[in-house]
Amino acid sequence: MVQSRLLISSRNYSSWSLRGFLLCRLAGIPFTVQVAAADDPQARAELLSRSSTIRLPCLLQGEIAIWDTLAIAEHLNEAYPGAQMMPAQRLARARCRSISGEMHSGFAALRASLPLNMRARRPGFTLWSGPRADIALIQEIWQDCLDIWGGPWLFGDRPSVADAMYAPVASRFLTYDVALNPDCATYRDHLLAWPDMAEWMQEAEQEPEAIEELEVEF
Structure with a gap:
């Protein structure tokens, strides 16, 4: 199997980098993680939400370079079918693609108001109408999948x-x-306890504060 390398921007602040990491783990491939330098323009643009054309994370396999998390997901699913990254049932696969695409392109209010910061805790955080609507829709998506496919994962x-x-x-x-709601809270906790997720979160705790501007803006 080809040795792969995943280029990321930050473990603590980058939701897209986390997704790329989890997708590689789902595929079961051997890979290393390389963090972009703090002054890398692409990394800063992504973390400060100043670019709509982000090329991190980027998966490198020999001469192949794949960026954008959905592209990485489709490539890995195609290249390693034995990993069963998509549900076996046709209806479930269609729903999996739909809600993954919705997460990829939607929920702008949530992203803007609740940026990823794994080390931070904001008890009693005030939620405005925009992110509240996004949160309600995410719970609807989660609840629907859990009801149809029985959990503990979405499918x-x-x-x-x-x-x-x-x-x-x-x-x-x-x-x-x-x-x-109770079912969604249980699923949230299940995601947080996912060993690959827990590993990422632990490493995020150790990441140096390399981009001070983030703490100011977020």
Whole structure:
């Protein structure tokens, strides 16, 4: 198997980097993680939400370079079908692609108001109408999947691309003290206890404060 390398911007602040990492773990491939330098323009643009054309994370496999998390997910699912990153049932696969795409392109108010910061805790954080609407829709998506496919993951008894896409949201809900209904709270905790997620969060705690501007803006 080709040795792979995943380029990321930050463990503490980058939801997209986390998704790329979880997707690689789902694929079961050997890979190393390389963090971009703090003064890398692409890294800063992503973390400060100043660019709509982000090329981090980026998965490198020999001469192949794949950026954008959905592209990484599709590439890995195609290249390593034995990993079963997508649900086996056709209806479930369609729903998995739909809600993953929705997470990829939507929920702008949530992203702007509740930026990822794994080390931070904001008890009693005030939620305005925009992020509240996004949170309600995410709970609707989670609840619907859990009701249909029975949990503990969104599509049954094994994690999928969709779980990797929504994992950073679980961290946001923890950071900003977001109240959830019981089933969604249980799923949030299940995501946070995912060994690969827990490993990432532990390493995020050790990440140096390399981009001071983030603490000012966020």
